[in-house]
Amino acid sequence: MAVAETVGLDPIMAFGLVGVVGVGAQWLAWRLRLPAIVIMLAAGLIVGPATGLLNPGLEFGDLLGPLIALAVAVILFEGGFTLDLHRLGDAKSGVARLVFIGAPLGWLLSTLALVYGAGLGWEAASVFGGIMVVTGPTVIAPLLRTAKLSRRPARLLQWEAIVNDPIGALAAVLAFEVVVTLRSNLSMGEAIWHLVLGIVFAAVAGGIVGYAIAWTFRRGRVPEFMKVPVLFATLLATYAVTNSMLHESGLLAVTVMGLVIGNADLPSYEELRRFKEHATVLLVSGVFILLAANIQVDQLAALDWHAALFVVLVVMVARPLTVFISLIGSGLARNERILIALTGPRGVVLVAVAGLFGQRLVDLGVADGARIGPLAFVLVLVTVIVHGFTLAPLARKLGLANTDKPGLLIVGGSRFTTALAEVLMKAEVPVLITDPNHAHLIRPRAAGVKTFYGDILGESAEDSLELMAYTTLLAATDNDAYNTLVATDLAPELGRDKVWQVPRVKDERERHALPTQLGGRRFGAGRTLEGWEDLLAQGWVFRTTRLTEEYGLVEWREKRPDAAPVLVVSAKGDLRFVTDPESMKAETGTRIFSLLPAKALEEETVKRSKAAEKPSGQPGPAAPIP
Template sequence: MEQQALVIALVGVLGIGAQWIAWRTGWPAIVLMLVAGFLAGPVLNLFDPEAAFGPMLGPMISIGVALILFEGGLSLDLRELRHAGDGVWRLFLFGIPLGWFFGAWGLHFAGLVWPVAVLFAGILVVTGPTVVMPLLRQASVQPRPAAILKWEAIVNDPAGALCAVAAYEYFRLSANGATLFEVVPPMIVAAVLAAALGYAAAWVIAYLFPRGMVPEYLKVPVLLTMVIAVFVAANLIEHEAGLVSVTVMGVALANMNVQSLRSIHPFKQNIAVLLVSGIFILLSASLNFEELRYLEWRIGLFLLGLLFIIRPATVLIALLGSSVPWRERLFLAWIAPRGIVLVAISGLFALRLADLGYADGNILIGLSFAVVVATIVSSGFTVNLVARLLGVKGTTRPGLLIVGATPWTIALARQMNELKTPVMIVDSSWQRLAPVRQQGLPFYHGEILNEATEHNLDLTPFQVLVAATENEAYNALVCNEFAYEIGRDAVYQLGEASENDDYRALPESLRGRALFQSGFGVEDVGQLKREGWVFRRTRLSDQFDFNDAQQKLPEANQMLLLLRPDGTMRFFSHAVQPQPRAGDTIISFSPPQPKTPEEVAAKKAAKRGSKAQTA
């Protein structure tokens, strides 16, 4: 009992620690988790997952994979298929059989007997959201290729599992004289039944939750229990059909517009991170050197062929005649990392093939890890370079999302736009957006809290949100809603709770961070803007530091933010003052510069001339 608790604690520390290091360094998180698990397991012998959990290890990993696929399905919006559907359907209908065919020939060339080669090639068609999604976040790829990769990863996981099951059932039953036509139709029927089961479960959730038939505190437990139950029930219909059920359940639920699911999004994201981290550590720690001894030079050639021949040929042939541009096709042809599902299913079928008398089945575990490492390393460390060379890289400079079109926010947006910072003003009033349109600034007409906005407005480029409408309570609501997605430290609003009478009833935890050290509110900045206050930008250097800037600017000047050379924004607030350094640009809100005596005299002379003409 104590040993199992220790293993669970070590898995958590290693998995989340690897994720944190990846966040700090920009390295692929999956690579770091594989390295951490391999070092903790076969290298240092800190723990052995199989010895700690015994026969429970397999079901634990299977249920974890099911929950990950369900969470991935919840992120799939069918409206994305309007732009990416052509590529997605072609990669599913043509890419899977092509990849299976090319992979089987490659594995047979590498020395595997045909049954083992065909079965493992079926598993190889998977990519997986656990490895694709982190890469897309890391590289900031344009929307269409990113959507195609995301859909392919989530849809192909259950498809690859079914391919492996079909191959296994055929070779198992062929000894008794069964033909291919006796094996495949029942598999298709099982897949359809599993999909129907997943859709029915999604419909039940979509019916119960909005009608208050499940209390708020039970929604997450009910949903997770339903996913596991559907997974197990579908597996009773056919081995690995549960992956089809949970994927369909997630996609269906995501497109049923269930408003009450918004509250569980942060929780499901946390669960996905924990599961991905834990499963990768457990699987890599379970590897042993005995399984690696099967790998030889021909396997190395197969890995090269997989990267440079099999995947490119599969994608380029499948997308012939499609609307996907060639540069995006080449990017898709290179990015195909494999992850959890490949290793988990390979371990399952390695034992089953050995029971059928295929000695080559033992190679599947070591080979699956070799494929995972080769594809993750090649994709993870080159995705930025390849995306940039092919021109499919999205916006990498951090963007600013401004909620509310007022004279103050429009002036701020104009300043940030001139500094090449991606900026977007969101407002539900077409009339208030009129000056935004006149100045050619990017805008979105709609309600930011409406669920449709999540689908119509790509929020990926924006790392900072400023809510500055004329309604302070609404600003707090916006900040609280987006704190989970953008980050609590990256949502800001005007006004300081402790100093604003209108805010004494609002806890600090519900608000965004206060802009300006002075705690200016919406009415304050509006009044100052009418009095002629303007935004100023000051560039710091080794010869002109922050102290020099403070002396040059007016005494009443209010520092708003620092803009680093890489586009990172650091705001001055009542709680935090960033540390300026050479190369930074300071954006400040300042009173109008006092006029010189010559300007005052000229203005008086102009007034006198105007009066004389009137007389």
């Protein structure tokens, strides 16, 4: 790899470059449907050692370490904040085993892999082995969305990654303090006392601060517009104070703080969650670009076959052994254990913490510390690529993946939604109808449609439904306010372009108009649920038409001028409701789901009968596929 001459940037320009490259890499990964960390790694190497455009050590100097440390603290706080203990469900036992048994066992096996595979000394291997307990929640989440795993193995992998993030950092702290002790004049007893004191203080401090924040927020002692700033400032202060007691113990403190706040059932939870998600995306992008750009080419060039052996031992030996031993007697099915054992991608926290401790080991006189950073990058790169491309096929092979076909989640049982669900089922499109009113589900159940009785926004829905199987949502209850609530709440999760609702009765009245950020997208040229129900009562029936080269959209409009198109499914399976029939676009292979009046159906039947009566060799007019 050719290396360009390093040119120092102005710090402000460097910050701007890091932001643009980091966020741009995440956006590109989303467009290409690739793991974001791979694109960020490549981008960081390009702007760093490959071109010399960015040299973090030169531009930021002594501030680089503290910047990365603070960013990692926020990322770990996000992990604790996300860990809602009420939502673990049937994965709780497996998560506990992977944490209390798997973390120490993984630490031991990873250390052995580093010593006998990578050739590291015991000091550097024990520190890096602790860090390797981390499996990367920022990487696991997008992989799970892509693979569409069944609920229990998906939760197990997700929560294992979240909980083990701070545990891995703490393990590295323990090992590092032992190394410091062995190289200092402190007695082992004194070192252990300081270590235990720092850990207890960090955990207690994090818990107290978290409880205090939850108490003040719940009682309105902080105004809404200041909750996020207060939370962020308190987070940084908590990290700084506890970290002064024991190096990196602040990571444990902020994780405990996030765990307490996340389980406090605060009314403002959603606003806080969305902020920390946005902040985490920015920080993950920035940290990874900085770390990748700071890698030295000679360090990467120094990696040899030992690095490859190390990765193989971790992926094929250490991870499977850790999972299989930890989950003995857990009650998990064999295929679930196999999937979890063969899935362990590492992410940005591993690289960030490894970079911090690698440099500190070097400063302490441990020469092998310089190899920790490059080995971390190699491990992250290989595991993300391997699991990114194998998780979905492996899950399907083991019968633990939902269908690849995009599905429709319908909120509201009625004659219209049941008829739509029936025609989608015939077209092999996954569909589910939910409703908090049991009586509204009688019709869809009688029609054989998959249903869920309960509130789609409640915890029971998250615990009982495989929501990853449904990419599009339609809110179509007889309550316009509830439809708007559902669409508004789920839009950030599914994407606003994937959330639809039937037009409100008073949508066209200026006095009752809602802001654009509330509710879902409307369809059907303003026809309300009552309007659709009236069409069905008049004898209108759903029909499906697949467009071909010979029978395209123009021909469909000519043959069915009275049709009321409701939904189109592209050749790739993407679902889109029809907002305006006049401007509707559809390509070859698209299926159009529309309502036809009884008169049009009678005319179609007559035409087909006449076409069937024609002599052989005289084909009738092209007819749409029913």
